[in-house]
Amino acid sequence: MYQYNSIDQAIVEARVSQFAEQMNRYLAGTLPEEQFMPLRLQNGLYIQRHAPMLRVAIPYGTLAGYQLRHLAQIARQYDRGYGHFTTRQNIQFNWLALEQVPEVLGELATVQMHAIQTSGACVRNTTTDPLAGTVPDEAIDPRVVCELIRQWSTFHPEFAYLPRKFKIAVVATEEDRAAIEVHDVGIRVKTHAIHGLAFDLWVGGGLGRTPLLGHRLLADLPLDELRNWLTAVLRVYNLAGRRDNKYKARIKILVNAMGVEAFREAVTHRYLTDHDSELKISTKTLQDLSDSFACNLQPQPVEAQTGTTAFQRWYLQNTKPHRIMGYRSVFISLKRPGTAPGDVTAEQMEIVADLADQFSRSEIRTTHDQNLILPHVAETDLQELLQALSAHDLAHPNLGLISDSIACPGLDFCSLANAPSLSLAEALHETFSDLDEQVDIGPLEVKISGCMNACGHHHIAHIGILGVEKKGQPWYQITLGGRDQQGAALGKRLGPAVPHDDVLPLIKRLIDTYLSERQRGEYFVGFVDRLGVDYLKEISYATH
Amino acid sequence: MPLINQHGEEVALSPTMALDPTESDIASVGNRSLITFAFDSSVDGKAFSAAALLRAEGYSGTLLGVGPVGLDRLAYGFRVGFDVLELTDAEWQLLQSHHLSPFPHHYQPQTRSNQPLKKSA
Ligand code: HEM
Ligand code: SF4
Numbered sequence: 001m002y003q004y005n006s007i008d009q010a011i012v013e014a015r016v017s018q019f020a021e022q023m024n025r026y027l028a029g030t031l032p033e034e035q036f037m038p039l040r041l042q043n044g045l046y047i048q049r050h051a052p053m054l055r056v057a058i059p060y061g062t063l064a065g066y067q068l069r070h071l072a073q074i075a076r077q078y079d080r081g082y083g084h085f086t087t088r089q090n091i092q093f094n095w096l097a098l099e100q101v102p103e104v105l106g107e108l109a110t111v112q113m114h115a116i117q118t119s120g121a122c123v124r125n126t127t128t129d130p131l132a133g134t135v136p137d138e139a140i141d142p143r144v145v146c147e148l149i150r151q152w153s154t155f156h157p158e159f160a161y162l163p164r165k166f167k168i169a170v171v172a173t174e175e176d177r178a179a180i181e182v183h184d185v186g187i188r189v190k191t192h193a194i195h196g197l198a199f200d201l202w203v204g205g206g207l208g209r210t211p212l213l214g215h216r217l218l219a220d221l222p223l224d225e226l227r228n229w230l231t232a233v234l235r236v237y238n239l240a241g242r243r244d245n246k247y248k249a250r251i252k253i254l255v256n257a258m259g260v261e262a263f264r265e266a267v268t269h270r271y272l273t274d275h276d277s278e279l280k281i282s283t284k285t286l287q288d289l290s291d292s293f294a295c296n297l298q299p300q301p302v303e304a305q306t307g308t309t310a311f312q313r314w315y316l317q318n319t320k321p322h323r324i325m326g327y328r329s330v331f332i333s334l335k336r337p338g339t340a341p342g343d344v345t346a347e348q349m350e351i352v353a354d355l356a357d358q359f360s361r362s363e364i365r366t367t368h369d370q371n372l373i374l375p376h377v378a379e380t381d382l383q384e385l386l387q388a389l390s391a392h393d394l395a396h397p398n399l400g401l402i403s404d405s406i407a408c409p410g411l412d413f414c415s416l417a418n419a420p421s422l423s424l425a426e427a428l429h430e431t432f433s434d435l436d437e438q439v440d441i442g443p444l445e446v447k448i449s450g451c452m453n454a455c456g457h458h459h460i461a462h463i464g465i466l467g468v469e470k471k472g473q474p475w476y477q478i479t480l481g482g483r484d485q486q487g488a489a490l491g492k493r494l495g496p497a498v499p500h501d502d503v504l505p506l507i508k509r510l511i512d513t514y515l516s517e518r519q520r521g522e523y524f525v526g527f528v529d530r531l532g533v534d535y536l537k538e539i540s541y542a543t544h
Numbered sequence: 545m546p547l548i549n550q551h552g553e554e555v556a557l558s559p560t561m562a563l564d565p566t567e568s569d570i571a572s573v574g575n576r577s578l579i580t581f582a583f584d585s586s587v588d589g590k591a592f593s594a595a596a597l598l599r600a601e602g603y604s605g606t607l608l609g610v611g612p613v614g615l616d617r618l619a620y621g622f623r624v625g626f627d628v629l630e631l632t633d634a635e636w637q638l639l640q641s642h643h644l645s646p647f648p649h650h651y652q653p654q655t656r657s658n659q660p661l662k663k664s665a
Contacts, residue, residue, distance in 0.1 A: 151651040157623035161589025274600040278653035
């Protein structure tokens with residue numbers, strides 16, 4: 001794992017005292033609200049329905065055991081004993097006291113953590129493949145690139161006051177496990193015959209009110225020029241992006257208004273005119289960072305896994321192959337009946353931290369689907385690990401299945417919500433409580449957002465659920481066929497919105513139709529593609 | 545209102561008419577000895593890029609930023625190449641050295657800046 005050097009540490013500590021001083025001025029009435037707001041947001045601090053919420057950065061979704069243990073301590077001491085893992089690989093504390101936030105930030109700094117740029121109109125935490133460094137076909141560990149972007153974007157003096165937030169995602173494999181096409185900028189790193197390492201860059205994707213897929217702006221450029229190109233993109237955006245209307249301020253709106261060709265021309269012009277050789281990435285930097293992320297595992301002989309049915313089921317569903325023979329990546333599902341998606345108690349964080357120390361080189365990953373991963377577990381340790389996980393309700397073998405749904409906090413916590421989200425996630429667990437049935441249904445992503453801000457990413461779900469308001473009541477719009485992988489697509493609306501209690505019966509009818517009409521080996525999303533939304537609409541609304 | 549250099553000293557300078565940050569390329573304004581950019585609001589950051597670009601393209605005159613800069617954006621402003629930034633009287637009273645330089649290190653290359661201007665008499 002990347003280790004903070006003395007410079008990183010000094011910067012994080014300076015940030016803590018900076019924010020404490022800003023908070024003092026705010027509380028003393030000498031820093032006006034409109035000036036304090038961007039400062040608190042860039043320190044991850046939201047004001048929400050019940051209490052201030054603090055979003056803590058987990059850069060590229062990688063955590064060490066000692067860090068997770070400290071998060072547990074913060075959850076216990078300052079919050080209500082739990083934390084919430086988000087879809088952007090971060091963690092949120094929902095119940096802090098405003099005056100205590102500087103103290104919490106100080107606590108975080110002692111374990112090389114922070115809340116820098118987790119909110120606000122700046123470059124946010126860069127996200128990536130949660131399996132980075134464990135899969136066989138990577139051009140480079142994408143976290144190397146994320147770390148370079150983290151450093152470049154942290155307190156970048158030009159880009160702290162952008163028109164709007166700016167999210168970057170990076171992958172380094174053919175398969176896209178970071179949804180690069182729905183980010184402000186998406187980067188795919190690849191090997192290249194001439195450059196060695198090259199990148200393609202997508203721009204202008206995003207969810208929210210105006211869901212759009214990104215455009216491939218640049219292709220096959222040498223990786224060492226990445227920071228110069230990013231600077232060029234952000235300069236064009238910072239100068240030309242709209243600031244008069246927050247709903248029109250994302251880069252996707254600018255790209256569409258200018259047209260992709262004109263935008264590309266403007267970026268290329270900036271790149272050529274204002275190129276800075278100091279931003280070039282040296283081979284040594286790449287090598288040093290790659291070394292710092294390397295997991296250095298020795299291949300182990302593999303024997304066929306035997307064990308109880310429960311073990312087999314968990315092994316098949318919740319573990320994935322590792323590029324080093326004899327190891328697996330183990331997913332810990334945070335989607336269990338009776339718990340909000342992504343919620344983890346302080347005790348569970350401590351257990352996971354201990355298990356990471358014991359079985360996974362002290363490393364933990366957070367995923368876009370609000371689950372956790374122990375990335376480097378020896379096959380021979382799996383039985384023992386499963387036992388330990390099971391004892392703490394952390395072995396739910398539903399990864400990628402219908403009950404592994406994402407939901408935003410919705411009406412229970414969020415002041416912008418039209419409708420509850422968590423109760424639908426719970427209803428999914430109840431309706432599809434039989435694991436055999438879930439396995440039979442196969443891979444299926446359900447994502448639920450409480451309003452059109454789309455925190456639950458419903459647009460890119462196989463089944464998307466969006467809370468809308470109808471005559472003062474919460475209703476839900478259903479979309480089908482969205483996805484964030486190769487050939488990313490936004491879901492299509494199935495039909496008119498339905499009230500809360502009709503959502504699950506409707507989904508049940510859809511699933512029953514799928515089970516009876518699917519072709520051999522056809523997954524739900526393929527089934528939707530084949531039959532089309534119009535056909536499925538008739539069936540889903542049949543009883544109305 | 546006080547105009548401050550990167551050492552926190554007040555300087556005497558007469559602002560020129562503010563240029564539009566989105567349309568100020570070196571070819572059209574490079575021969576001016578003083579360029580003023582105005583921040584439209586306390587969340588507007590266009591002038592940061594405008595200043596950085598002029599410096600990147602070799603502008604060596606004086607860059608002045610006016611409007612609601614705020615104590616907490618001084619450091620950004622000086623780092624992108626402004627020589628002088630405006631504060632309110634109240635902010636000027638509160639100004640401390642850590643507002644000018646809150647961090648001991650930076651991840652980005654230093655932007656070229658003009659020589660610091662002299663303190664007013
Ligand atoms: C609890 C209170 C929360 C509030 C008040 C809140 C508020 C918002 C608002 C206002 C937006 C849209 C406006 C914007 O683009 O900035 C947004 C976007 C977003 N939120 Fe939240 N949120 C909350 C919790 C969460 C949680 C728990 C998650 C993760 C599970 C989350 C993930 C996101 C994501 C991913 C987006 C961006 C969607 C996109 O534009 O791509 N939010 N949030
Ligand atoms: S989607 Fe809407 S309801 Fe859900 S957390 Fe985001 S803003 Fe709140």
